[in-house]
Amino acid sequence: MTSEAVPGGERLRAGGVRLTRQRAAVLAVIEGSQGHLGVREVLAAVRKGRRRIGLTTVYRTLEVLASLNLIRKVHLRDGCQRYARAGAGHGHHLICSRCGRVVEFSDCRLGALIQSVADRTQFTIEDHWLELFGRCKGCRNGRGRMRRRSGFRETGTRPGPAAP
Amino acid sequence: MTSEAVPGGERLRAGGVRLTRQRAAVLAVIEGSQGHLGVREVLAAVRKGRRRIGLTTVYRTLEVLASLNLIRKVHLRDGCQRYARAGAGHGHHLICSRCGRVVEFSDCRLGALIQSVADRTQFTIEDHWLELFGRCKGCRNGRGRMRRRSGFRETGTRPGPAAP
DNA sequence: TCGCACATGAAAAACTTTTTCATCTAGGAG
DNA sequence: CTCCTAGATGAAAAAGTTTTTCATGTGCGA
Ligand SMILES: [Mn+2]
Ligand SMILES: [Mn+2]
Ligand SMILES: [Zn+2]
Ligand SMILES: [Zn+2]
Numbered sequence: 001m002t003s004e005a006v007p008g009g010e011r012l013r014a015g016g017v018r019l020t021r022q023r024a025a026v027l028a029v030i031e032g033s034q035g036h037l038g039v040r041e042v043l044a045a046v047r048k049g050r051r052r053i054g055l056t057t058v059y060r061t062l063e064v065l066a067s068l069n070l071i072r073k074v075h076l077r078d079g080c081q082r083y084a085r086a087g088a089g090h091g092h093h094l095i096c097s098r099c100g101r102v103v104e105f106s107d108c109r110l111g112a113l114i115q116s117v118a119d120r121t122q123f124t125i126e127d128h129w130l131e132l133f134g135r136c137k138g139c140r141n142g143r144g145r146m147r148r149r150s151g152f153r154e155t156g157t158r159p160g161p162a163a164p
Numbered sequence: 165m166t167s168e169a170v171p172g173g174e175r176l177r178a179g180g181v182r183l184t185r186q187r188a189a190v191l192a193v194i195e196g197s198q199g200h201l202g203v204r205e206v207l208a209a210v211r212k213g214r215r216r217i218g219l220t221t222v223y224r225t226l227e228v229l230a231s232l233n234l235i236r237k238v239h240l241r242d243g244c245q246r247y248a249r250a251g252a253g254h255g256h257h258l259i260c261s262r263c264g265r266v267v268e269f270s271d272c273r274l275g276a277l278i279q280s281v282a283d284r285t286q287f288t289i290e291d292h293w294l295e296l297f298g299r300c301k302g303c304r305n306g307r308g309r310m311r312r313r314s315g316f317r318e319t320g321t322r323p324g325p326a327a328p
Numbered sequence: 329t330c331g332c333a334c335a336t337g338a339a340a341a342a343c344t345t346t347t348t349c350a351t352c353t354a355g356g357a358g
Numbered sequence: 359c360t361c362c363t364a365g366a367t368g369a370a371a372a373a374g375t376t377t378t379t380c381a382t383g384t385g386c387g388a
Contacts, residue, residue: 018334018385039375054337059376075239075293081375094287103285113273117296121267123258125298130274132281134289182354182365203344218368223345245344 007031008070015068025051026061027070035100036074036082074102075131094132098139171195172234179232189215190225191234199264200238200246238266239295258296262303 008027012019029045030037037045039058046053062083065071072086074093084093087104094103108130118125172191176183193209194201201209203222210217226247229235236250238257248257251268258267272294282289 020335020385022336052337056338056377057336060335073241075244077237080239080244094281094285094289096287097290103287105281105285107277107280109277113271114296116271117258117269118298121258121269122301123260123267123296123298124304125258125296126261127297129293129295129297131293132278132287132289133291133293134282134287137286140288184354184366186367216368220346220369221367224366 011068011070015064015070017064017068021051022046022053022057023061023064025049025053026058027065030065030071030083031085033085034102036076036084036095036102038079038082042083072104092130092132094134096136096139097133098135101136101139103136175232175234179228179234181228181232185215186210186217186221187225187228189213189217190222191229194229194235194247195249197249198266200240200248200259200266202243202246206247236268256294256296258298260300260303261297262299265300265303267300 006019006021006024008024008031009019012023012027017023025046026042029042029049033045039055039062042062043053043055043058046058062071066073066083069086071083072091072093073080074082074084074095076082076095084102084104087106090108091104091106092108094105095101108128110128110130114125114128117123170183170185170188172188172195173183176187176191181187189210190206193206193213197209203219203226206226207217207219207222210222226235230237230247233250235247236255236257237244238246238248238259240246240259248266248268251270254272255268255270256272258269259265272292274292274294278289278292281287
């Protein structure tokens with residue numbers, strides 16, 4: 001069978017790394033998600049798909065995929081180490097603070113701003129990082145402020161409310 | 165002696181929290197630093213200034229100070245939970261990827277971009293987060309790619325301002 | 329098909345962050 | 359100024375996260 005059979009196979013090969021079923025599974029999980037996922041969530045999702053995978057491999061794989069730009073790392077105010085699918089090329093994220101949905105956009109038009117800051121500070125600016133937070137259409141009227149909705153499981157166990 | 169004697173005292177009071185020597189010490193350490201500091205670095209710096217403080221308190225204090233906007237949380241590609249002094253009001257960071265120096269700027273002019281992305285995605289955008297990375301003047305020609313230079317020890321302490 | 333460099337994963341180590349709870353203290357009341 | 363107490367502290371332990379180890383497995387070029 002050709003590598004076509006494995007979604008993402010071409011891109012993994014192109015990245016110079018081996019195409020393993022674990023990598024394909026992790027990539028599939030991220031690409032199949034509308035939001036950002038944490039390590040434990042990816043682990044659970046892959047296993048739910050009845051594929052064996054270890055936590056260590058999830059960590060390593062997410063790093064590999066991100067370095068190949070096949071997925072992107074997302075930072076939230078609290079808790080980073082989260083990942084979302086990557087659009088083409090340079091991209092930034094718009095994140096729904098209620099359900100976690102992630103939309104990538106690439107037109108950032110920061111040229112003038114960067115030039116201005118560079119002139120003023122005497123820095124050579126090499127990279128930038130922009131994230132927008134808000135409410136997606138479906139979450140517009142949600143009065144809550146909770147993070148992920150059902151379908152976007154929380155990573156691990158939450159600190160939870162005060163003890164009795 | 166009046167509360168004037170304690171740098172940041174006024175601002176802590178204004179925030180509705182008690183002015184403790186630990187809070188003043190942490191604030192002084194952050195304000196005395198040109199870069200971003202992690203929890204352990206703050207702990208070490210405060211102790212070096214011969215002030216007693218516990219790790220738990222450092223965590224809690226950094227959170228309190230950040231919520232009062234007296235200091236700001238900085239996210240790096242790897243490793244967040246770092247803090248830098250805050251400029252006035254809304255601010256973004258320009259970070260030297262070699263020495264860690266942090267410069268805050270507030271003119272982000274993202275209005276048009278935000279409008280455009282909002283229209284296109286149907287999101288209501290409530291907040292944004294922008295960080296610029298580059299080389300400060302002094303690190304311009306540094307061929308290295310290491311993070312903090314001497315003076316910005318990873319786990320060590322900054323020579324920073326000792327207690328008055 | 330073979331061989332081996334690369335990849336995996338269970339377990340343990342290492343590290344980070346939060347919770348507990350006994351003790352302390354900032355600062356307002358009197 | 360002295361008292362009082364809600365708020366703050368910190369040592370220790372618990373809880374959670376990430377990395378390291380190393381024996382075993384496997385992708386893929388020869
Ligand atoms: Mn951009
Ligand atoms: Mn972050
Ligand atoms: Zn949403
Ligand atoms: Zn620098």
